[in-house]
Amino acid sequence: MxxxxxxxxxxxxxxxxxxxxxxxxxxxxxxxxxxxxxxxxxxxxxxxxxxxxxxxxxxxxxxxxxxxxxxxxxxxxxxxxxxxxxxxxxxxxxxxxxxxxxxxxxxxxxxxxxxxxxxRGRTPEVLAGAPLDFALAYLETRLRDWGAAGRPEAERSALVSLFTAVIERWPELLARHSNQDRPLERMARLLKQLADPEVVAGFLERLAECGYRS
Incomplete structure (x- = not known):
C-alpha cells in the first residue's frame, strides 16, 4: 500500500x-x-x-x-x-x-x-462458517504464535473456544472440504500441540456422533 x-x-x-x-x-x-x-x-x-x-x-x-x-x-x-x-x-x-x-x-x-x-470475539463464528482449510490454517497460526510466546495460560481459553467452534461444525466443514489432503490427521496434530484433554475428548465424541471420516 x-x-x-x-x-x-x-x-x-x-x-x-x-x-x-x-x-x-x-x-x-x-x-x-x-x-x-x-x-x-x-x-x-x-x-x-x-x-x-x-x-x-x-x-x-x-x-x-x-x-x-x-x-x-x-x-x-x-x-x-x-x-x-x-x-x-x-x-x-x-x-x-x-x-x-x-x-x-x-x-x-x-x-x-x-x-x-x-x-476478535466473533472469530469462532468466522471459523465455523469458513472453509475447513482456512479454519485449520488459522488454528495453526494461532498455535504457533501461542507457542512462540511461551504458551501463556491466560490465552489458552481463547484457543479452546476456537477449537470448540471448529469441532462443533466439523461435519459441515468436512462436507464442504474438497482438497485431497487429510484434514483429520491435520486436526490431530493441532490437538496434540494444544494438549487439552477436554478438547480432545470433545473432538472424539463429535467423530463418534457423525461417523469417522478422514
Missing part, C-alpha cells in the same frame, strides 16, 4: 487493536459469468448472472507477515463502503458470441486489495 491507502491502513491497525478486532490485508477476487443478450450487430449486454464467486486470499498480518490462511468466500454485502460494488459493476465484461448449441455468454473478473476486519 502507498500514499493515502497506507495512511488509512496505519490508522485502522491502531484502532482495530484498541477495539479488540482482527485486521488483515488481503487480495480479493470477484468472478461473474452467465448468459448474454445480443442487442445489435456484434453488441451484447449482460442477460443473467449464473455463477458468482467472491473470495479473499493472499493474507498478510498488520506487520506484513504472509499468512497461509487460504481463500475465504465473502458476500458483496460485506464490502465497506457499499459504493465499492458500483465500481466493480462498472468493470467491462468479456462477451463471447454464440457458438454451436451454446448461446452468447459473458465473464467478468475483478481483483483488488482490501483490509479485512472483524471483532
Amino acid at each position: 502507498k500514499g493515502r491507502d497506507r495512511t488509512v491502513a496505519e490508522v485502522l491497525v491502531a484502532v482495530a487493536e484498541r477495539a479488540g478486532c482482527e485486521l488483515y490485508l488481503t487480495l480479493f477476487t470477484i468472478e461473474e459469468s452467465g448468459w448474454a443478450e445480443c442487442v445489435g450487430w456484434n453488441d451484447f449486454e449482460i442477460g443473467e448472472v449464473m455463477d458468482w464467486l467472491a473470495e479473499l486470499h493472499t493474507w498478510c498480518s498488520p506487520d506484513s507477515h504472509k499468512l497461509d490462511f487460504g481463500p475465504l468466500p465473502f458476500e458483496k454485502e460485506r464490502l465497506c463502503p457499499p459504493q465499492v460494488w458500483n465500481r466493480i459493476e462498472r468493470q467491462e465484461p468479456d462477451f463471447m458470441e454464440a457458438t454451436g448449441n451454446e448461446g452468447a455468454s459473458f465473464e467478468r473478473f475483478y481483483r483488488g486489495a482490501t483490509l479485512v476486519l472483524w471483532p
Whole structure:
C-alpha cells in the first residue's frame, strides 16, 4: 500500500487493536459469468448472472507477515463502503458470441486489495462458517504464535473456544472440504500441540456422533 491507502491502513491497525478486532490485508477476487443478450450487430449486454464467486486470499498480518490462511468466500454485502460494488459493476465484461448449441455468454473478473476486519470475539463464528482449510490454517497460526510466546495460560481459553467452534461444525466443514489432503490427521496434530484433554475428548465424541471420516 502507498500514499493515502497506507495512511488509512496505519490508522485502522491502531484502532482495530484498541477495539479488540482482527485486521488483515488481503487480495480479493470477484468472478461473474452467465448468459448474454445480443442487442445489435456484434453488441451484447449482460442477460443473467449464473455463477458468482467472491473470495479473499493472499493474507498478510498488520506487520506484513504472509499468512497461509487460504481463500475465504465473502458476500458483496460485506464490502465497506457499499459504493465499492458500483465500481466493480462498472468493470467491462468479456462477451463471447454464440457458438454451436451454446448461446452468447459473458465473464467478468475483478481483483483488488482490501483490509479485512472483524471483532476478535466473533472469530469462532468466522471459523465455523469458513472453509475447513482456512479454519485449520488459522488454528495453526494461532498455535504457533501461542507457542512462540511461551504458551501463556491466560490465552489458552481463547484457543479452546476456537477449537470448540471448529469441532462443533466439523461435519459441515468436512462436507464442504474438497482438497485431497487429510484434514483429520491435520486436526490431530493441532490437538496434540494444544494438549487439552477436554478438547480432545470433545473432538472424539463429535467423530463418534457423525461417523469417522478422514
